[in-house]
Amino acid sequence: MATISRWHEDIRLSVHNAPIYPIRGATLLPVHMTSKKIVFLHMQKTAGSDIAAQFYQSRFGKGFFPEDLRASLAYLPRHIVDRYGFFYGHGYRRYEIANIPGEKLLFTFFRDPVERLVSHYDWLASYRLDIENRVIPQPETIPVKTMSCEEFFSSTTINHIPAFNNYYTRTIYEFFCDESTDDITRMCAVALERLDEFDFIGLLDDYGASLDCLGRMVDVRFEDAFTRPKVNETIALPGENEFHEGGGRFNVSPDTFQHILERNGADIQLYQQACALAQRRFGLSNDRIVSGFSTQGVLHRGYETTRFHIDTAGHLLFGPYERLNAGDHVVTFELKAAQYRRSAATLDGETVVAVLDVVGFDGEDREFARQDITWAEIGTDRFTAFSLAISAALPISRLECRIYATGACELEAPVSLRVARAAAKTLQRK
Structure with missing residues (x-):
């Protein structure tokens, strides 16, 4: 278990009579009701659907801002937005968050970047292409269904899919800067600098302890991560893709794997810093x-x-x-x-x-x-x-x-x- 930060230890000692929940392997922190608006920057393929579902089942359920109205968030009258207490999505921008009245608690979750992008490939490859019912993935991802792992990660197709090109770095940069750029050096520098502005950073590798810690911050008792069924889990669809086995195989050459690492170098560096912050500030383990x-x-x-x-x-x-x-x-x-x-x-x-x-x-x-x-x-x-x-x-x-x-x-x-x-x-x- 990681060393507990002095800040958390001081809080624990000063409020030793505060009520606490039982905890599974994480530092005991005091429970306190938050009146802040919760903003969840949902990184793709990091258990975000499960986290949002658990919040929906909690006292925040009636305060979810409708996801299909995201495009209007920045323009709605603030007294209307103020009715809601939980906001989440993949690509929030700072000007959207600025229209949410009151104090905000901003959090996100990270996953090993290589595992995340392979999981994303699995998800795209398993997506049912159902033209009759208008169920199709993003147009640029449709070719994934005809490619093996090696073919996909060595192809030019991934150049057009942001999820496979320093996705963490780009998402955090665009959130804080309200702009897009292809300057990866600048994006990486800004993302590393601004990472500490999140009120909470969870790690998928230490998911149970992450939920425990987050629950204490917002006064929500989450279900046991060890027993709860997974939400939005990628599964194999028979006959949909002959190359896809629902995560069963990641079959690429060493050269292609090296290419993946180089293409996502900024995300790897950012993930290392996120792990260090989560360990220092919240007592999370760097182990899986x-x-x-x-x-x-x-x-x-x-x-x-x-x-x-x-x-x-x-x-x-x-x-x-x-x-x-x-x-x-x-x-x-x-x-x-x-x-x-x-x-x-x-x-x-x-x-x-x-x-x-x-x-x-x-x-x-x-x-x-x-x-x-x-x-x-x-x-x-x-x-x-x-x-x-x-x-x-x-x-x-x-x-x-x-x-x-x-x-x-x-x-x-x-x-x-x-x-x-x-x-x-x-x-x-x-």
């Missing part, structure tokens, strides 16, 4: 918290937390079939011997009780790491951490972190695990 696993065991809701449990041979945990950017990473599993249905086994210390592995696709299906866990290495009174180092030159599709129980004893594990960047080689600007 992976959840959404499947299991052949059962879900046990204990006194401390929710855990997976299994007392027979089989996979205690597998999945979640996510994407992970290229680089060197450390995946940390946690295990303990359980005693729910039978007393602790008497086993030889060398008996293998579990097998940990990490598999996925980075140009080919392969096993990135594997480790046998013996009875002597785990305990019954606490969780023991086991770290597996993995390395990939290309992004990993369908990342699967698995715990196989041999059936020698009962085992349990938390419902999420941590993936840390050991060395972010591919995230350095070229």
Whole structure:
């Protein structure tokens, strides 16, 4: 967990009697009702639909400014705009926000830029082209449906789609400057300088803790990110695109991947600074918290937390079939011997009780790491951490972190695990 900022610590100590919500892995912050107008700069493919949906289900639901009236926001009488409390969209400009009366709380969310743009490709490729019902994507994106991953990212088509060309940098620059430019150096400098003006920056990698922290700022209790169904999730549409597998494969050559990094160098730099700010100001982790696993065991809701449990041979945990950017990473599993249905086994210390592995696709299906866990290495009174180092030159599709129980004893594990960047080689600007 990242170091808590002194500012947040002073607040926590000075209002230690303030009511607080239970928290899942983030710093305890005081709850306070905000009277500010909420402005959400929604970056594409960063769980924005889910965040907006959760706000809609909260006390802000009746105060949503209609998204289809965005074009009129800057020109409506201020007393009419004042009726609304929540404003969100992909491309707000400063002159639009200036027409919203009163104090405002501005926030946004970031995602690893390479993962975001690959997710955007998946979304465009899966978009159903339904001419009869007038359901079509943006005209310039229609060719994506006929291209493989390699063909698309090495083509000139992406030159015409802003989402694939330093999208974060351009969006933030245009928001603060009310203008467009092709000067990437200027855009990057301004975006880096103005990033700190957001009242909150969330990270998709640490989504649960981000929602916890944001909820305390606006007095909203968000649903558990580990169990809530995903909103606007990209899925494969059979027969729609022979190359698209709903995120199942990211199959490009090393040269094409290098081209992607160079084309989005400003976004990579901006994302690194956003992570540092989120860590310093809100106590968010720079590690990725992976959840959404499947299991052949059962879900046990204990006194401390929710855990997976299994007392027979089989996979205690597998999945979640996510994407992970290229680089060197450390995946940390946690295990303990359980005693729910039978007393602790008497086993030889060398008996293998579990097998940990990490598999996925980075140009080919392969096993990135594997480790046998013996009875002597785990305990019954606490969780023991086991770290597996993995390395990939290309992004990993369908990342699967698995715990196989041999059936020698009962085992349990938390419902999420941590993936840390050991060395972010591919995230350095070229």
